[in-house]
Amino acid sequence: MDRMLYTAMSGAKHTMEQQSVVSNNLSNVSTAGFRAQLQAARSVPIEGAGTLPTRVAAVTTTPGTDFSQGPIERTGRMLDVAMQGNAWMAVLAEDGTETYTRRGDLQLDSDGVLLSVGRPVMGDAGPIAVPQGAQISFGADGTISAIPQGEGPEAMVDVGRIKLVTPDEQALERGEDGLFRAPPGDDGAPGVLQADEEARLVSGALEGSNVSAVDAMVSMIDVARRYDMQMKMLSTADENAQRANSILSIQG
Numbered sequence: 001m002d003r004m005l006y007t008a009m010s011g012a013k014h015t016m017e018q019q020s021v022v023s024n025n026l027s028n029v030s031t032a033g034f035r036a037q038l039q040a041a042r043s044v045p046i047e048g049a050g051t052l053p054t055r056v057a058a059v060t061t062t063p064g065t066d067f068s069q070g071p072i073e074r075t076g077r078m079l080d081v082a083m084q085g086n087a088w089m090a091v092l093a094e095d096g097t098e099t100y101t102r103r104g105d106l107q108l109d110s111d112g113v114l115l116s117v118g119r120p121v122m123g124d125a126g127p128i129a130v131p132q133g134a135q136i137s138f139g140a141d142g143t144i145s146a147i148p149q150g151e152g153p154e155a156m157v158d159v160g161r162i163k164l165v166t167p168d169e170q171a172l173e174r175g176e177d178g179l180f181r182a183p184p185g186d187d188g189a190p191g192v193l194q195a196d197e198e199a200r201l202v203s204g205a206l207e208g209s210n211v212s213a214v215d216a217m218v219s220m221i222d223v224a225r226r227y228d229m230q231m232k233m234l235s236t237a238d239e240n241a242q243r244a245n246s247i248l249s250i251q252g
Contacts, residue, residue: 008233015227022223026216033083033102034209036066037174065180067169070102070210072202079106081138082207083164087199090122090163091179097190098122099179100165100172104206114144114160119179121162124195128160138162138203164199 021039028034040063072082081104083089088100099119107115112129114120120127130136133149142162148155172180182191 004233004237008230008237012227012230012234015223015230019220019223019227022216022219025211026213026220029209029211029213029216031103031209032105032206033070034178034211035102035174036209036211038064038066064170065172065174066210068210070208072205072207074205076204077105078136078204079108080104080204080206081106081162082202082205084200084202086166086169087164087196087201088167088180089116089201090165090193090195091116092120092122092127093175093177093179094119097181098192099175099177099181100167100193101179102207104201114162123160123163125160128162130159134159138201140200140202141197142199142201162201163195164201165193166196166199167193 018039021037025036081089083102083104088102089104090098091101093099101116103116105116106121107118108130109115112132112134114128114130122128128144130144130146131148134146135149136144136146136159138144142164143158144160144162145156146159147153148157167180167182171183173183174180182193184191
């Protein structure tokens with residue numbers, strides 16, 4: 001009887017965690033540059049005093065990320081950029097470490113600092129700032145050119161260059177903030193990737209999420225039905241236990 005309980009209980013717990021991963025992917029189906037999370041489960045022995053080797057539970061893991069490229073759409077917006085190939089853009093996280101993203105819907109704050117969802121975009125010498133009111137444009141190599149307000153094209157100057165990297169994507173570590181980080185160094189310090197001079201971007205375009213809304217909805221329905229089945233197993237195990245108790249309590 002306890003085998004059935006362990007199977008249904010651990011399966012239901014795994015299913016709930018899987019549903020959270022699917023829900024997160026579905027909620028980001030319209031997020032620029034989003035990479036879908038991959039989720040799986042593995043069996044582990046039950047630990048504790050008096051356990052039997054035949055008792056196992058399912059444990060949810062998030063083994064990695066789907067790094068396939070999302071669709072690139074032209075927007076015509078001056079501050080939109082899409083990374084080509086395996087290029088990633090460096091941004092400064094809230095904890096001050098360098099992280100990497102494919103999200104290219106950039107903004108400028110009141111001080112002229114270039115931001116990606118509120119996080120400063122990194123250049124060759126740190127965060128990039130452009131003159132107030134300047135008209136800016138992006139080169140394919142990430143170079144940012146600006147025409148000061150009230151000036152003509154002949155006054156164009158370079159104000160910085162976006163740091164683009166080409167990492168080993170399977171080695172990237174996904175943080176809870178949705179940003180990706182390089183593996184830490186031997187001394188445990190946060191990893192920092194070298195800029196790739198060959199990396200390229202497309203201005204006036206955005207890369208969409210690589211999440212398929214249809215596939216995510218199908219997965220969500222499948223997970224919900226699996227959870228219902230496991231809860232029925234728990235209910236059946238409880239009913240069987242009650243019936244067994246009733247039989248054993250009959251006085252001969």
